[in-house]
Amino acid sequence: MTLLAPRLAQFVGVARREHVTRAAQEMRIPQSTLSRALGRLERDLGVDLFARRGRALSLTPAGRTFLVSVERALGEVERAAEAVRADADPASGKVAFGFLHTMGSETVPGLIRAFRADHPGIRFSLVQNYSEAMLERLRAGDLDLCLTSPVPGEPGLVFRRLDEQRLHLVVPEDHRLAGRRRVRLAEAADESFVTLEPGYGMRRIADDLCRAAGFRPRIAFEGEETETLRGLVAAGLGVALLPPPPVPRPGVVELAVTAPRAVREIGVAWLEGRQDTPPVAAFKSFLLSRRGRLLPR
Structure with missing residues (x-):
């Protein structure tokens, strides 16, 4: 595991770009170094992670499986580092917040404006998407919280109803x-x-x-x-x-x-068991306080 760790970020970089040259340029390392690192990673694992077509690559089924776990692991490391920084200054930090497209023009801007009146130092990374895509990113650790509908009835996620909207x-x-x-x-x-x-x-x-x-x-x-x-x-x-x-x-x-x-239930979802940073905890508490008045009337 110790030998694998330094190569994981390089693997993810190439997997996302599917091109060794572009990945090497963006990571600012020699292409030959990156190619050798990928080769050693595959030999250590005993499987082919990429199908090669010149300098262009595509993930094999084993590579796709490995990528999901690697991204989750690297995401956990990043969240841990972010939590440490947030602990040093609870008034600042970032919330990765997902929401439905239909809530982007009015509901979410109003929510963030009201929240930042008391928390002006907190920043947001905003993601608009459909429900299944957001829940997938929530499970992967890319999002801290998301407003979604309908209720996600699956283990590992926590959902709290906030409002309902007539259709x-x-x-x-x-x-x-x-x-x-x-x-x-x-x-x-x-x-x-x-x-x-x-x-x-x-x-x-x-x-x-x-x-x-x-x-x-x-x-x-x-x-x-x-x-x-x-x-x-x-x-x-x-x-x-x-x-x-x-x-x-x-x-x-x-x-x-x-x-x-004909109504749809709107609620906030998060990953069960995940420890919130102070900014995330503050915004979650704010959202829960808006039960019954989340949506503009």
Whole structure:
């Protein structure tokens, strides 16, 4: 293990870039030194970590498995160093905070502004992504906390509910239902839906709501951004189940869904058993204090 340790960061650097020359330049070491280090690492492990195509590389299955563990180990070392520095000055430090795309324009900026009024020295590393990707980064140690939906029901993660958000059936302004204020979701059973891609928490919630309404949605388009989906709805390409927009979007009508109860639960998640630095502990306490008033009304 002692012999392996100095080569792990070099392995991760090459694995991320998949190119020896670029990795050597960024790490400021000779390419030949880096190549020899990788060769020794593979010989020590007794497996090929890379498939080589000239100076370009790609990870083998064994390399991908090893990379996950190495990144987790190096992440733990970095977090330990960060915790030591934070202990020396609890008023400063950094919080790696993840949140859903739909919370980036209004909710998160307001939260951070309110928090920094009492903690002006704390910095943030902000990550916007869909739920599964954020939880993966949380497990890998890249994030300290994340706002996510739906509830991640898996061991190793802690989740605390903070708020809930009503979902709308979004239809084009000339749609047959556009004159209504409320609708039962079953009334859209014959519609084409535009929705987020599989893996997004909102996609899972929408699928579950349609199932509860007694139908399987006919998917016309899949995307990665809710506002892009609203644009598709405005163009008459389908309907969508979405959280409310930060500002009204022309060309669409947002209908309240009366049955089934259409909400998504928003909460904060963190890695079980992980010791918080003082900045993370302070921001976690702040988020928990916002139960029931996390989202703008």
